[in-house]
Amino acid sequence: xxxxxxxxxxxxxxxxxxxxxxxxxxxxxxxxxxxxxxxxxxxxxxxxxxxxxxxxxxxxxxxxxxxxxxxxxxxxxxxxxxxxxxxxxxxxxxxxxxxxxxxxxxxxxxxxxxxxxxxxxxxxxxxxxxxxxxxxxxxxxxxxxxxxxxxxxxxxxxxxxxxxxxxxxxxxxxxxxxxxxxxxxxxxxxxxxxxxxxxxxxxxxxxxxxxxxxxxxxxxxxxxxxxxxxxxxxxxxxxxxxxxxxxxxxxxxxxxxxxxxxxxxxxxxxxxxxxxxxxxxxxxxxxxxxxxxxxxxxxxxxxxxxxxxxxxxxxxxxxxxxxxxxxxxxxxxxxxxxxxxxxxxxxxxxxxx
Amino acid sequence: xxxxxxxxxxxxxxxxxxxxxxxxxxxxxxxxxxxxxxxxxxxxxxxxxxxxxxxxxxxxxxxxxxxxxxxxxxxxxxxxxxxxxxxxxxxxxxxxxxxxxxxxxxxxxxxxxxxxxxxxxxxxxxxxxxxxxxxxxxxxxxxxxxxxxxxxxxxxxxxxxxxxxxxxxxxxxxxxxxxxxxxxxxxxxxxxxxxxxxxxxxxxxxxxxxxxxxxxxxxxxxxxxxxxxxxxxxxxxxxxxxxxxxxxxxxxxxxxxxxxxxxxxxxxxxxxxxxxxxxxxxxxxxxxxxxxxxxxxxxxxxxxxxxxxxxxxxxxxxxxxxxxxxxxxxxxxxxxxxxxxxxxxxxxxxxxx
Numbered sequence: 001x002x003x004x005x006x007x008x009x010x011x012x013x014x015x016x017x018x019x020x021x022x023x024x025x026x027x028x029x030x031x032x033x034x035x036x037x038x039x040x041x042x043x044x045x046x047x048x049x050x051x052x053x054x055x056x057x058x059x060x061x062x063x064x065x066x067x068x069x070x071x072x073x074x075x076x077x078x079x080x081x082x083x084x085x086x087x088x089x090x091x092x093x094x095x096x097x098x099x100x101x102x103x104x105x106x107x108x109x110x111x112x113x114x115x116x117x118x119x120x121x122x123x124x125x126x127x128x129x130x131x132x133x134x135x136x137x138x139x140x141x142x143x144x145x146x147x148x149x150x151x152x153x154x155x156x157x158x159x160x161x162x163x164x165x166x167x168x169x170x171x172x173x174x175x176x177x178x179x180x181x182x183x184x185x186x187x188x189x190x191x192x193x194x195x196x197x198x199x200x201x202x203x204x205x206x207x208x209x210x211x212x213x214x215x216x217x218x219x220x221x222x223x224x225x226x227x228x229x230x231x232x233x234x235x236x237x238x239x240x241x242x243x244x245x246x247x248x249x250x251x252x253x254x255x256x257x258x259x260x261x262x263x264x265x266x267x268x269x270x271x272x273x274x275x276x277x278x279x280x281x282x283x284x285x286x287x288x289x290x291x292x293x294x295x296x297x298x299x300x301x302x303x304x305x306x307x308x309x310x311x312x313x314x315x316x317x318x319x320x321x322x323x324x325x326x327x328x329x330x331x332x333x334x335x336x337x338x339x340x341x342x343x344x345x346x347x348x349x350x351x352x353x
Numbered sequence: 354x355x356x357x358x359x360x361x362x363x364x365x366x367x368x369x370x371x372x373x374x375x376x377x378x379x380x381x382x383x384x385x386x387x388x389x390x391x392x393x394x395x396x397x398x399x400x401x402x403x404x405x406x407x408x409x410x411x412x413x414x415x416x417x418x419x420x421x422x423x424x425x426x427x428x429x430x431x432x433x434x435x436x437x438x439x440x441x442x443x444x445x446x447x448x449x450x451x452x453x454x455x456x457x458x459x460x461x462x463x464x465x466x467x468x469x470x471x472x473x474x475x476x477x478x479x480x481x482x483x484x485x486x487x488x489x490x491x492x493x494x495x496x497x498x499x500x501x502x503x504x505x506x507x508x509x510x511x512x513x514x515x516x517x518x519x520x521x522x523x524x525x526x527x528x529x530x531x532x533x534x535x536x537x538x539x540x541x542x543x544x545x546x547x548x549x550x551x552x553x554x555x556x557x558x559x560x561x562x563x564x565x566x567x568x569x570x571x572x573x574x575x576x577x578x579x580x581x582x583x584x585x586x587x588x589x590x591x592x593x594x595x596x597x598x599x600x601x602x603x604x605x606x607x608x609x610x611x612x613x614x615x616x617x618x619x620x621x622x623x624x625x626x627x628x629x630x631x632x633x634x635x636x637x638x639x640x641x642x643x644x645x646x647x648x649x650x651x652x653x654x655x656x657x658x659x660x661x662x663x664x665x666x667x668x669x670x671x672x673x674x675x676x677x678x679x680x681x682x683x684x685x686x687x688x689x690x691x692x693x694x695x696x697x698x699x700x701x702x703x704x705x706x
Binding site for chain 2: 015025070
């Protein structure tokens with residue numbers, strides 16, 4: 001229950017579109033921004049499923065969400081500037097900022113606010129050299145959504161400060177209690193990051209995308225050219241089939257399955273004595289407080305692995321903010337295995353009492 | 354005759370290995386350093402074809418040579434440091450150094466020295482803040498090789514200065530007048546960069562590799578994890594078949610074909626009045642001096658494209674060092690098209706006289 005990778009693989013139509021591309025020799029470099037047909041398909045997806053009119057000219061296909069984040073952060077990171085990153089949050093954010101020689105600045109987010117920043121938090125943390133904020137919704141490790149009005153307030157604040165808001169929507173469609181949403185259309189300079197890895201179950205294919213302000217596209221394209229040349233071509237042709245109704249029906253079935261696992265895991269972990277104050281509504285993570293068991297979370301996870309062969313991720317990976325008492329459980333395994341995992345975790349925590 | 358992309362695609366066994374991987378669902382994340390089997394296969398390739406014993410533990414599979422260069426440069430680039438890059442040279446070198454907030458420092462290389470630096474050049478250019486040198490052999494745009502003893506002298510010099518030598522061997526096997534070589538085994542801190550894109554004709558598959566000092570592997574792996582997660586998985590499975598004798602036989606036939614094209618293009622361009630003082634022995638480029646025609650190379654290329662629909666790359670793309678008079682021609686098209694291209698170029702230059 002450790003890795004953030006679905007136990008499902010690509011939809012059959014996607015696989016067969018990939019096979020056709022390989023056999024047809026559709027494996028040459030594409031434009032650095034991706035196949036025009038795929039950018040159009042992503043635009044239609046925003047229109048059809050999220051009700052937003054996102055022009056294809058503002059969509060860049062990337063080498064995974066990692067590639068999108070790297071390029072997006074590269075547009076704004078400069079020595080002497082800092083970029084706010086949620087703590088706890090996806091560790092890639094701070095490492096990419098640091099790699100590009102800006103300073104990642106931890107923005108503590110609390111369970112009381114669903115591990116998401118409020119406009120007040122952002123206002124208080126924003127410094128003279130702050131260039132922007134990166135946040136994920138649904139979040140990792142929290143699995144939590146930022147309320148729409150809160151995100152709008154943050155976007156407005158950042159617009160007034162002249163910064164950039166980067167919203168990582170990699171888990172956009174993996175939501176269980178409300179329809180999926182997008183930050184597209186917020187005021188100010190906003191970049192959205194997304195991926196075919198999670199909902200579309202195409203992890204190793206390394207394909208994602210970004211939505212940018214029109215005027216950032218030329219620089220983003222030049223950077224993409226030098227860092228990546230282009231996203232993997234067979235993956236791009238394959239992904240064209242990801243939006244086919246037959247494929248989407250499969251992804252929806254899997255989303256429902258993820259929702260059932262979430263229900264099971266949250267209830268079971270609470271039953272064992274874990275604290276889960278912030279309801280996880282999305283992604284495939286439960287972020288749970290293990291204080292009740294008297295071990296810091298790194299020791300907890302290491303012993304759980306050693307003694308019961310159950311893998312979970314210690315909070316330490318996600319920042320410093322109280323993370324010593326938190327553990328991330330992924331529900332990227334079938335229910336039967338989650339049941340087994342919970343059973344073993346139960347055995348382990350009973351020894352600790 | 355502009356783009357550096359072979360007009361051949363992957364070998365049939367490679368395509369079918371890719372197809373099998375897609376259909377088997379071998380499309381999940383791999384280790385950030387790549388499939389162990391592929392690292393072993395690359396190690397065997399060094400042993401069998403280059404006579405060098407490169408341990409698989411020092412090989413990292415990457416998202417193209419671009420990914421390898423980015424990660425390699427990231428290990429050494431820091432604000433305040435500089436890294437030497439050949440001028441003219443592959444533009445990615447300087448852009449990656451700049452992105453990572455170190456200073457790219459142009460190292461002028463002259464046609465008299467086959468567009469390669471000498472140890473004297475490196476010695477003269479090395480500054481107090483210099484962290485290393487990146488060079489390509491065969492080079493782009495020159496298509497030239499660095500003499501082995503010269504490279505050894507440079508490696509020794511850089512070792513004494515405590516820097517790193519990064520050798521881009523992306524065109525390693527595309528040599529026409531001598532057997533392929535590798536810089537592996539030189540003294541000092543050396544990183545080699547390579548790719549499946551050129552000789553193996555797998556451009557859009559986005560797969561390359563790096564060979565690193567053993568002690569740099571852990572940091573390289575951590576960076577790769579955050580920047581790329583892993584190289585594209587289907588491409589990795591497919592590439593396992595690239596070293597099959599049947600595949601290698603195809604690549605060798607193509608190499609011979611590239612050699613014939615080189616012969617034709619060098620002789621033809623010289624016949625038209627271009628200066629080609631440095632014999633291109635590798636890659637698939639001819640770097641030619643167009644001074645005789647009285648136009649700077651950017652104007653030359655733009656007019657050649659406009660008036661005769663022939664695309665070539667102006668020297669400007671590769672640096673500042675006298676590049677205004679140089680044009681890069683790629684021979685990545687069949688001979689019949691090269692003949693047509695030369696015919697049209699002839700028509701164009703005759704108008705200029």
